[in-house]
Amino acid sequence: MQTNFLLSDIQLTGLEIAPSQVKGAIRIVPLLKHNVRYDLRLKSQQYEEPLAIVSLSGKLLDPGLKYFSYIPQGLVMSWSDDGSPLASSGTQLGSGNGKKMFGGLLRVIPRMSKKIEHNQLRFLPLHLAMEGFLAMFFGGPEIAWSDYSRRARSQGLNPRCEYSYGGRSIIGLENALRVFEIHQQQVGVMIFVAEELASVFVVPTPEDYRALHSTLLQDFYGELIYQYAYVYQTTYPMNVTVDDDQINNLKDLRREIELVRNSWADFQGFMANSLLERPVISKKVYQAGSFTLQRFLTDIDSDQVNHIGEAIVRDTGELEYLKTYRLSALQTKRVHLLSKLAQYNWNLDDTAQGLNISRNELIYRFKKTGFDYLLTEQASRINLIEQRQFDEAKKL
C-alpha cells in the first residue's frame, strides 16, 4: 500500500544548513544531507528552443489549454520501487520531451509531467509550480454577474500571464554560482539576494546536485530579486565572533568554533522563515512509488512574502526535491484578490465587504493588479477624484 505525503509546511527534514558563501549581493547557503539513499535520481535534459508550448491536456497539437514559456530544461526523475540504489543512468531525449517545430524555434511538449518509462517521469522544473499558480481560479466567475465582461464570463481569466526574470539577468548570480564551493555532502542551496530569499533548491543526491548546480542560472526569479541584484552591491555584513572569556585552551577554542558553525545554521534558517515557517497549500501531481511529486503555495497572506514551488517528498516525510520561486508583491496581490473573489463567489459587493473596503476601492484594486479586463466598461468606472485619493493613500 502506497502512502502519499502532502506537505503542510516546508521543513528541511534530514538536511543540515551549512555556513553561507557570499559574492557581491548574493548569499548562497549550502544544504547538506548525510543519509543519502540512491533510490531516487534526477537528471536534466536541455531544450535549445527559444520558446516552448506545453500542451496541458489532450493530444499534442489539439486545441485546448496551452502553457507558453521559455523552457530551457526538463528534469527526469528515476526511482526504484524496492528502495534499491540506482546508478545515474543516461536518459535519452525520447517521446516524453515533445517535438521540435519550425526549424528548432519551437518545442511542443506534452503535459507538465509525463511518465516516459516504467520508472521514469519527466517534468518541467518550476514551470510545474508556475502553471499551478497561473491556473488558480482560472475559470473566472461561475455566476454571470453583470459586472463582468462577456469575455470574463465565457473564458475566465484566459489568457493569464506573469513575468519573471531569467537567472542570467540577475546581476552577479552567474559569478556567485561560479565561485561557489560545493560541499561534498551537498544536495541543495538557499539563494538570497541582498538577504531576500530568492529560491530554495534541493535534489536527492550530492551527485545530482553537482550536475544541476549550473542549471540554477537557467531558472527564473521574481521581479524583486532582479531589482535587488541591480541595486545592492553587497550583502548585509554579518559576523559571528568567539567570546574570549570562555577560552583557556585549544579544546575550548575548538568547541567555540563548532558553536559558531551552529549559530550560522540557525540564523540562516531564521532568514528563510518566509518559507520555512509558513503553512503551505499543496496539491499532488504524481505518485511515484513512495515518492509524491507535488506543487505548493504558501498561504496567500498579502502582508507577507509568498512563495510557490514544487517538491518530491518520501513517504517518511523527508524532502527529496524542492524548488521554489518568490512571488513579487504584485503577484501576491493578484492571487490574493482572486482568492477573495472566489471566496465570495465573485460578487463585487460581497467581496468588498469581506475585505472591509468600499466597492470603488475594490475596482481600483482590479485596475492596479491588471485585472480590469475582467470587468465591463461601466463597472470599472471610478471617478478621478476618488482614484487620486486611492493613489495618495497608497503612497503613504
Next chain:
Amino acid sequence: MESWLERVAAIEREDILMFINSCFTCTGQKEFYSDEEGQKVSLDFLHDYILGNYRLLYARTLAAGINHYNIGQIIVKLLATGKNIEPKHKIEEGQLIAKALQNLPTQRAWKVLAQLQNLRINNRRSRAIARDYWQQRPELSFDAVKYGLKLKKIATHNHFALEEELGTFLFTPGEPKRYNTELFEHRRQANFSNEAIYKLPFTIAEGLAVKKGIPRAEFLTHIEPQMTRGEKLRYLQTAEKASTRIKQIKFDLDWKRLSLTRLALYILSLSIEQRKAEFDLFNQALLTSAQRICKNSNFQLGKVAAVLDCSYSASGSAEKRRRPLGIALAAHYLLQTSAREYRPFWTIPVSEPLMVRARGQTDLATPLLDALEWGADLVIIISDGYENEPPQGAAEVLRIYRTKLDPSHQVSIIHCNPVFDPDTFTPYILSPHIPTLGIREAEDLSTLVNFARFADGNLSLERLQDYLALRAKQMLLQSTKS
C-alpha cells in the same frame, strides 16, 4: 602616543611590505575570484604609487626575490622615469636594472626591451641598458631566430649598428642566397627542406612544420632533441588531449631536473588513474627536486605543520590553472624534505597528497586547530584566504590564539597566499594577527620564511630598508648566471 615621524615610518613600512607582497604573487592574470583587468589595473596603480614615493626602495625590490612579471614592470617603469632619480642613487639603480635584466629568462628580458618601443621610452640610459644586454648575449644568432620580431624592434628603436649578417637576417631575410652563420642558413633552408626544420628551435620549427603539412606525430619524433625541458613538459600536458598516435610518443624527459612547482602543476593536470599509474616516478621526481632546492638554499626547519587549502577555489583560473593547489602540493614536498618533523593538514583530508583534487568548501579552522594541537614550532598556511566553513573561523582561531593562548609568539604562524586581491592591493589577508605573504612558486618559501619577520610587524622600517639594501648588494656581487 606615537610621534608624527613614527607614524610616517609605519606607513612607509606598510606600503613597502604591501608592494613586495603583491610582487611575489601577482602576474596580472585572471584569478579564481577576480578578472585580469582588475588585477592589472590594481597592480599598475601600486607600482606607480611606490615608484612615486619611494624610488630607491622600489628599485631595490628588484633584489627581493619577486616574480619575473613584476621585475619586468619595475625595469620598464624605472627606465621611463629616469628624470626623477636622485643623483647619488643613479649608479646603483642602473646596475640593479642591468643585473635584474640579465637574471630574467631570455624571452622575458627581450619582451621588456621590446616593450620600451611600444611605450615610446627612449633615453640615454634605456639605450645603454639595451645595448649592454644585447652585447652580452652569448648566441645572438640563436636569439635572432627564436625571438626575431622582438630583436628587430629593439634594434630599430635603439639604432644599433648590426653586424652584417645579423642585420640582413633580421631585416631582409629572403635576400641572400646563402648565410655563413650556421643557424641562419638552417632557417633559410627550412623554407625548402624538411630536414633543416629539425635543426631549428622548437617553437620556430613548430610553425614551419604546420605550414609544410608535416604530420604532428612525425614532427614530434624528430624535433625531440631540440626541445627544452619546459617545452617537453608543456607538450606532455597538451598531448593528453591529442590523438592516441601522438600520445604514444615517449619523451626522454629528465623528471628530476624539472622545477618543483611546474612539476606539481603538471602532475595535478593528470587524471587520478594516470597519477596512480606513475606514482613512483612522480613521487621520486618531486622529492629529488625538493631536495635540490633545500641543498641550494640551505633551507632547514624544525617541527613544521602545513595547513594546505585544497578547496574548489584552489583550482585557480583558466590562465592560472590549479596554481594555488600546485603551490600547496609543491610546498608539501619542500617542507617534507626541509623539516625535521613535518605533518600536513589539508582542508579536506587526503590520504595521498599526489592524488589531491581541488574541490569542496574551505574549512581552515579545523586543520589549523589540528596543527596547533599537534604542537608545531612553525605553522605555514597556504591558502587564498577565503574561508567559508565557517566564515572567519580560522581568523577567530588566530586572533584568540595570538592574543590569549600564545601572546609571546612561541609558535610562529605564517600565511602564504598565492592570490593577489585587486580590491585591497595586496594578497588577501586571513587575519591581521599573523603575517600574510604573497607566493608564486613553492621554491620561494625559504625567502618568504626569512621575509616573514618583517611582515610580522616587529621590525622597524630601518631594518626593512637595511634588508633590502643588503639583498641589492648581494645581487650586484653575485656573478653573472651561467
